[in-house]
Amino acid sequence: xxxxxxxxxxxxxSSADSDEELLVQALNAPEGxxxxxxxxxxxxxxxxxANCRGITRDSNNxxxxxxxxxVKVFYGLRGFERKSSFxxxxxxxxxxxxxxxxxxxxxxxxxxxxxxxxxxxDELKVKVTAExxxxxxxxxxxxxxxxxxxxxTLRIPLVLCDMDELSYEEVARSLGxxxxxxxxxxxxxxxxxxxxxxxVHSMGTAAEGGR
Amino acid sequence: xxxxxxxxxxxxxxxxxxxxxxxxxxxxxxxxxxxLLDRIRRxxxxxxxxxRSPRSLSICLSLFSKNSGLS
Numbered sequence: 310x311x312x313x314x315x316x317x318x319x320x321x322x323s324s325a326d327s328d329e330e331l332l333v334q335a336l337n338a339p340e341g342x343x344x345x346x347x348x349x350x351x352x353x354x355x356x357x358x359a360n361c362r363g364i365t366r367d368s369n370n371x372x373x374x375x376x377x378x379x380v381k382v383f384y385g386l387r388g389f390e391r392k393s394s395f396x397x398x399x400x401x402x403x404x405x406x407x408x409x410x411x412x413x414x415x416x417x418x419x420x421x422x423x424x425x426x427x428x429x430x431d432e433l434k435v436k437v438t439a440e441x442x443x444x445x446x447x448x449x450x451x452x453x454x455x456x457x458x459x460x461x462t463l464r465i466p467l468v469l470c471d472m473d474e475l476s477y478e479e480v481a482r483s484l485g486x487x488x489x490x491x492x493x494x495x496x497x498x499x500x501x502x503x504x505x506x507x508x509v510h511s512m513g514t515a516a517e518g519g520r
Numbered sequence: 521x522x523x524x525x526x527x528x529x530x531x532x533x534x535x536x537x538x539x540x541x542x543x544x545x546x547x548x549x550x551x552x553x554x555x556l557l558d559r560i561r562r563x564x565x566x567x568x569x570x571x572r573s574p575r576s577l578s579i580c581l582s583l584f585s586k587n588s589g590l591s
Contacts, residue, residue: 340568343561350557355549362550372556380563452544470538471545477538492536499539506544 328352328395336386346386350379353396357403363468364407366457374410378403400473404483411461455505459498466491467498 331352334345357378362371382399389398456464469480481491 341565343564347557347561350560354552354556358552358556359549363548371550372552375552376556376559376563379560380567383560383564384567448544449548449550452548467542468545471541472548474546489536492538496536496538499542502542502545 332386332389332395343383346383349382349395353399354379357399360400360403360468360473361407362453363456363472364404364465365411366461366464368453368457370410374407375403378406381406400475404469404473404475408483451506451509455502455509458505459501463494463498463501466494467502470495471499 328349331345331348335343335349338345354375357375358371361374361378362368365371365374367374378399381402385402389395393401456468459467466480466484469475469483470477475483477488477491477495480495481488484491486494
């Protein structure tokens with residue numbers, strides 16, 4: 310039996326067949342044999358952690374949340390009706406889990422009807438060291454910092470749409486807000502993201518040029 | 521009954537162009553610690569063991585007895 314290597318392929322639409330293969334193996338595995346399920350975990354874990362972090366802005370608990378999501382997935386496998394792909398189903402569990410986590414921890418402003426314009430943006434928390442200013446700012450760190458500087462009302466719709474690849478209608482349903490409001494928030498979120506991302510990059514480029 | 525407000529909302533939504541997706545976010549992922557898989561493995565193992573333990577069995581039996589009026 311072949312098992313996955315440790316590399317993640319994200320939400321792999323193109324590997325739905327091998328998802329299905331691992332799923333069947335996991336469902337037919339004798340009790341205690343988690344190898345096929347672990348294959349699915351290895352495939353999705355990096356994206357699950359990234360999404361948990363993106364939605365909750367909680368870098369300390371992102372792996373804990375991912376762990377809870379993946380354990381939930383394991384116990385839900387037998388109830389998975391295959392009306393969608395495995396990846397989509399996992400994604401649904403993850404989004405609900407993260408949104409519930411935010412509600413429990415009081416960070417539920419993403420469902421407020423209030424105007425996201427009124428939300429304060431945090432300062433960008435990219436620690437710009439001399440080495441980074443010399444042009445070595447990690448892109449991943451920049452993306453994280455930009456996302457984490459954005460208010461929930463903009464960040465969450467953006468993550469669900471551009472990271473999770475949900476449609477506008479799905480984002481609207483997940484957040485319980487109107488389609489029009491969803492599109493507006495995503496539009497603003499994309500503009501803000503681009504502006505801040507460029508800003509950080511130009512800081513790095515300027516520092517590099519001034520050496 | 522008129523569904524004018526629904527139509528109007530749909531039209532409003534159609535008017536908004538959210539722009540192009542942020543390419544950098546598609547496929548964005550974090551490296552995870554090696555221990556994540558171990559933790560998942562341990563959690564599942566622990567729960568499975570707990571579900572099989574004699575204590576769980578006796579709780580299940582007592583609940584069953586109560587619910588079925590056998591106690």
